[in-house]
Amino acid sequence: MVSPPRQLAFRILSRVESGREFAVDLLEAPEMAGLSGRDHRLATELVMGVLRAHGDLDRTIEEVSGKSLSYFDCEIATILRLGIFQIRYLTKIPKRAAVDEAVKLAKLARRRSAAGLVNAVLRKCEPAAAGVPAGDEGEDASSEWTRRAVRSLPAWLAARWEKRFGGAAMAALARLSLETPPTVLRVESAEAREDVARRLALGGIETRPGRFSPLALIVELASAGRTKSPRSGGAEIEAPRYDWTKEGVVIQDEASQLVALLLAPRAGARVLDLCAAPGIKTGQVAQALARGGIVACDRSAGRLRTMRRLLAGFVPPEVEVFGVRLDASAALPFGVEFDRILVDAPCSGTGTLARNPEIKLRLVPEDLLRFAAIQARILANALKALARGGRLVYATCSLEAEENEDVVAKALRDVSGLRIVPGAELSQEFPGLRSFFAERDFFYSRPDLHAMDGFFAAVIERVS
Template identity: 45%
Template sequence: MDVSLARRIAYDILLRVEAEQAYAGELLYARLNDPAARIKSEDAALTTELVLGLLRWQRQLDFLIERQTGRSVGQLDLEVLLALRLGLYQLRFLTRVPSSAAVNESVELVKRARKRSAAALVNAVLRHAPSGPVETLLPATLPAAARLGILHSHTDWMIERWLARFGEAQTLALLEANNRPPRLACAILDESRREQILRELEQKRMQPEPGRWLKSALTLRGGNPAITEAFRRGWISIQDEASQIVPHLLDVRPGQRVLDLCAAPGGKTALLARAAGEAGRVVAGDVHAHRLRAMTATLKRLGAGGVQCIVLDGTSPLPFLAVFDRILVDAPCSGTGTLARNPEIRWRLKLEDLDDLHRRQFALLANALGVLAPGGKLVYSTCSLEAEENEQVVDGVLHNREDVRPVSGLQAIQPHLREGVHAAEFIGQNGVFRTMPGQHGTDGFFAVVMESRR
């Protein structure tokens, strides 16, 4: 029996995610947008659903596999475990997939991976897998965080800290949002082409709708905008709406000198460059040379080829003699605000990782403030929900400093928002910008605007 193309690609990607610690989103993008592969849209959609859906529900799937096999998932060969997860995910979450296809093709995947001796195990586990609510299978004595962890497929330590910080209702909304496919959002970069962009997206059955928050945003309900002429010509970019808002907080003016310290993959850099205009100077740095090379191509496609891209480690003193009017420090972080989009993070991140991230983020912000011009503005942002990476970094760097003060970004972003949307939706009385997946339907972002008082 042949295995369908979608299941073969999904299995191979999941194997690399586990074995190489690769990121599923990057692998999916590279494989599904390869012109030589000519993958049909329906195969691409099923592949994406299988990969990301399985990673979102991995803990619950593993709970059921351990219950059926009587073994820890760590005792199973990776190739066998992935076939079981893939089959079980289809049986429980993809009702349109025939059970026979889910079972039989999972068995064939094991054989294809040269684990024929496990074919009978995979067949038996999947054919006898429970179909009822998982909650009825949980021990009554299970702690609350562990119960929620299995039901909503997150780690206990994440749930424990979110319950303590956000409360039960907001935590449940967050867990549910993290297990839904996120909205596919685009930024319109050439407003004069709006009608042309919409016509093409509609012709390709992507069902474009206005963004929820930004005038310049679109949300799509199907298809792949990366295959469109609008994308290739740089009229649109694929970017979460909260991510699109962050550069607007800087309020960049034409002709200003702008530094994007941790710039890759370049979506925010392109927005900064457009705001600075041809008379401005934009410098984009990143510690990884290969990411800068990819970003250079992205910026060229987006009409921001004049950005100066340099390799630098922002945790070390910065090599600039000049100062900048505007600085964005979109710091590398845990990514706990993006768990719907990057579900593998929830299985890789450890609580102790937050201390190391805090130290690096502290250094990035402190060094960036050293090259901020008098009267200039800096935005520190992350896509993390964790205080160690957010408030504690800002408070620690600004402690006993009188030359920099936090300011509100309300007036900066209000002109970019849709009619009827007020910036107070995201910015609290303390001036902090924050989005939550369960509340705003975006990735979870944190940002603070700071102004030099020198």
């Protein structure tokens, strides 16, 4: 019998490979909730690890088997990826166990005739140093890890990043795309952060303040998404499964928090949040607003329902949030102007590969221009709704210029009365964020520079 976590990991990976579903959603399925803590952690590690290392695993399949990847049907390729990931990336799993479980999976998937092939390929695969090499493992181990990390990226994306950021930065971004990103919490206010940290510590959850966001607490993880506290006698909890809402906090990366902070809403302001679902930034803006109204829009009715559930209990009583279903790339229906507008545009997501590893499998160069066209329409529509003296923040979680400064330049080219707020001004308004404005007047965060997701933001104001 195949172990439950491997069986579930295989099913989830097969669904991700065959459609547009995302692992983070499938990992919330009821059958996952039925696993023990240990099995849940293994299934999660297998799914996310295989997706993060997908490119390297495919190259390894071809090298070890001597056959093109197209030779294998989808199910057998997925089984081989699972097996190779355990052999080459997870040091605590014996090679024998990884091979045996993969052979059982092949039989379970009714590919009995391929079981021998799976066995032969995996037995040829040699274990390698797993994880990020420690300082005493030497240059060879570090070079091997970097080689595997770079191979995990789409070749065209690695080439783009090398040209734009340089070889060392590209390699660093590749390595970070293989790692489990930190669990970052957002508290209601800067004043509440210390209180929340103390309360969490009493419950056995250790945190540390974020480096840049006054609202951020970073959960101290022991391994595989668990947090360990000396005060709780070493007891562990699983960060992704923990109900953080009961602590009055939400999971939100520090870069995402900083982008929402740039909006700087004043009490009583009229706010428009386009592309708002699932509502993480909407909630942050509502808490900063204290009093006023937010029109939160999304094209998906289901995502708007998710947003309403998430915002329950987080929105101050004097702030009204109106959910509106609309396509922001079409003309906006509002007959009023807004003091603050947040455009968290749909994008390629290349700044979040560790959190959303499916991007490595699905993104192609043509997608950048497709996203840019949508983003340009959304931004142009949003600018028409910006009141005099108002501020708009255009943001993406992409590192690609086509989706970022190029979109902003195009939107402002033929429109008068608008200005991009200079980075020097924003650095004065938000002390401590100077390093994020290194690229002209735009906000840029990068995983390798700031230990957070990659985000872009432009702050635009209407002056007349």
